[in-house]
Amino acid sequence: MIDRDEKPAVLVTGGAGYIGSHAVLALLDAGWPVVVIDNLVTGFRSAVPDAAIFAEGDIADQRLVGRLIAEQRIKAIVHFAGSVVVPESVADPLKYYENNTVKSRALIESAVKGEVRHFIFSSTAATYGIPEQVPVAETARTEPINPYGWSKLMSERMLADTAAAHPLNYCALRYFNVAGADPQGRSGQSTAGATHLIKVAVEAATGKRSHVSVYGTDYDTPDGTGVRDYIHVSDLAAAHVDALEKLIADPETSHVMNCGYGRGFSVLEVLDAVDRVTNLKLDRRLQPRRAGDPDALIADNSRILATLPWRPRRDDLDTIVADALAWERTLAGRGGE
Template sequence: MEVCSVSVILVTGGAGYIGSHVVRQLFEAGHEVVVYDNLSTGSADALIHGERLIVGDLADQAKIREAIRETGCKSVLHFAAAIIAPESVHLPLKYYSNNTRNTLNLLQACVEQGVERFIFSSTAAVYGMPEGGSASETSATAPINPYGTSKLMSEWMLRDAAFAHGFSYVALRYFNVAGADPKARMGQRTPEATHLIKVACQAGLGARDGVSIFGTDYATPDGTGIRDYIHIEDLASAHLAALSYLEKGGSSDVINVGYGAGSSVREVIRVVKEVSGVNFKVDEAPRRPGDPDSLVAVADKIRSVLGWTPKYDDLHTIVADAWRWEKKLFESRR
């Protein structure tokens, strides 16, 4: 993959888990990066190269407009969002406000200031419960929770705005992001995170009493949900590939980011126990609302269109990197 040309990049939500890894890779590729983040879930400590940080909320239209104008950026990467699917079922307006409305605010500012390229952090949740448990970009979009709906609505706005105003975009539909920087410089910092691998690592460290399996009667081989877990470093590199694609004149597109293979909840827990060497407590609990049986990417398009090749496609590697980061984080907080 060729390195993107040097330019100023504005990254919303760039102090968060995913955004900070992308910011680091952009910096390492030679870009000047400006981060716009309200720090509600992100941390300035995640900006390890001292990237410029503008503390602001996307609800503040004047501030985001001024940030784009002042930086002169022509490319925006948009990560800022609420992301917990079960929570969205109980707090739908939070998701339509923070995800959909704030994306509208950002798009309006981008159009007004002449932004040319837009990379959108979308989600496989837009597919809902796809037939057969796997989804390609041409699969029907039928989200089963407000989180997925809020992201799909944002995709529609992005599509229509790009058509009307002449900018280009890539919407990347993530599957289950996990892991951490292999050098343990950064990872997921949110203590209340609901991601399975992080939760299981915390249990192994004694930071949690144990792990709950939410649902053991799914239509899967071991009765637990199956997800396509992708290493954060591979996900981050997909954004640089998407940006390079647009800089070279690529057409707007929607692309899955996953490996094309899934692991069950029980499999993940087994690997975390192996890596940590801790036989932590595991409870069985009822299903959570908004969780499909299986969700795995059909991931051919990202390879053919973006020329993206994953480097960390291995559950043990993902867990080992997550464990190394969680151990470092746990020890620093003691």
């Protein structure tokens, strides 16, 4: 554990977004000075706490990023900024290679020029594509099936090559299905038109949507619907804090680690949980399966458990749903963001 007085400033890109804002909260709660850069295209200024320094701008603006690194004495970067909607990446691949790969390259170059020593990257289980074995380990073949997955995998490759050539170490955290909201109600998923199942389901539970579509009932799973490993966003944020301390403590070593709980729930099991938590019955509408969706995607999380002191604290499906629902009700009370 690094002494609070010795903690250097951390630059969080995309810190006004869903996962980034939770990481900012976790870092601040742990005593880290935080600087946020976000262009607010999909993020919300209101999601950034007053305790963090905020700069509106693009991570590809190397003059701005370089100035922030120098003026704030940044020694670590936690990189969330990017585009994250898989179907959109198929329809508009160049947007994803620009936002997720080209701009990450500019940010990594700014880090090298500014002598930033530590870099945490928001990666994804989409780097695995359709895994040959479930649970999927970090050693599995990486063969993405969409531009989103490829754009993230390319950034991982850039980090590995840069770390081999420069005094920088990194941790790429491959997220599985992120859900929930800050238990204290300070942040949550506010994105309009979100596609994640739990977000969609709690929107339906609060009347924002008329129904929930179930895409595919013929998968090779116990109830025929796709199975995913859902991780609470606050547990995920905590993993970034632990990863940062690991990078600083062992500056010669880099890491790639899955972030998940190691067990999965089907679409119907998730909807049952929403029904339980709300005491309602969601309108479920069966649709054909979507191209490229694997039957099951579950993390082998043994590496992160062995490498970091991180342990899940909110790994209960009903808890994840309840926190997501509480945030959705907060949004409804505000009339949206």
